[in-house]
Amino acid sequence: MNKVVSGAEAAIAGIVDGMTLMLGGFGLCGLPEKCIEALVKSGIKDLTCISNNAGVDDFGIGLMLKQHQVRKMIASYVGENAEFERQLLSGELEVELIPQGTLATRCMAAGYGMPAIFTPAGIGTEIAIGKEIRNFNGKDYLMEMAFDADYAIVKAWKGDTTGNLIYKSTARNFNPVMAMAGKITIAEVEHLVEPGELDPDHIHTPGIYVHRIFQGENYEKRIEKRTVR
């Protein structure tokens, strides 16, 4: 079950204009930066991107926004990106802001084969408009649908050739739930190893969820807010 592809360009093969992509990461932490580079180079456009954030002006999804490759962004927090704000206010970019837990759980639902989830997040707010509300044990919950993404693109610390993945520290964030949720899942890793080198007890994402894997070189791993004591 060898899932290895030669690199980012080979990994994103099949992604075409108009598709829906999930991109892992929280801010710039745990971002699939090699695949984003390849997507920027490819010029593929009219994409719907599901990601917690929209990157910064010159890194992450911000690079795709600059080239107008994104038609719609689904995210929970989009501060720290001037170009994003400009495109949003000018109407060039469609944006759907959703609660962070709802975003994560809609990914999870897709990976668990469940069509929808119920969450109290957003009850009584404009997020609830037009959505089905159900009352369980005296409390109202919104029905939120599982995501339907063509490709999920994630970044892991280590992976083996069969697609088993291990994440490092808080670079885990959305990556495991998105890895489970794509029709096709691409994983880029810092260290690609042979089957047997990863302890089965330590696997975060079982390889069954991963279709393509490659080792990226020279990760920049940019820090968004370097803060010291």
Place this chain on the structure above:
Amino acid sequence: MWTKEDIARRIALEIKDGYYVNLGIGIPTLVANYIPADMDVVLQSENGLLGMGPFPFAGEEDADTINAGKQTITMLPGSAVFDSAMSFGMIRAKKVNLTILGAMEVSENGDIANWKIPGKMVKGMGGAMDLVASAENIIVAMQHVNKEGESKLLPQCTLPLTGVNCVKKVVTELGVFDILPEGGFKVVECAPGVTLVDIRKATKGKLVD
């Protein structure tokens, strides 16, 4: 009148031994500096960490280890890392004992607005909507009035809501206010040098003293 640090120090008094606490961005982040050393408190960061420690020393920053405000941080012994779905799972399941966050407006029935100013600011709600919808113990740390000098403690919020009927306590530079179940801001404590008259002048919502 309290400084931001004083507000954080005052809120820290609400934390009890054994609590799991989620701290929002801004003044809430400062609360961590005032948790007594002999108290067993675990900080949750909703990007997927329990056991958040102080900021790293220069040169020891790890790009893979950040808090929900995207700042580099450290992990304390006994920390655990998990994915975003589990992070909000433990929030929804009420495992986190106390949530402290900032706000643009709070209403006298405990509604909170802190994610959007239509036509002006679009940053998104992040994890705030999930937190306020599930947490049972929510304290808001904020300035009493906005930059225009208008009260942020209101009869009703004017900005798009983050959550309804959820805030239990508000701490501002002027004092500490409990939100009563029947509605209204009950004055629990005035900051040094602040009188009820000062508070009344700065508060548009119903005050109970």
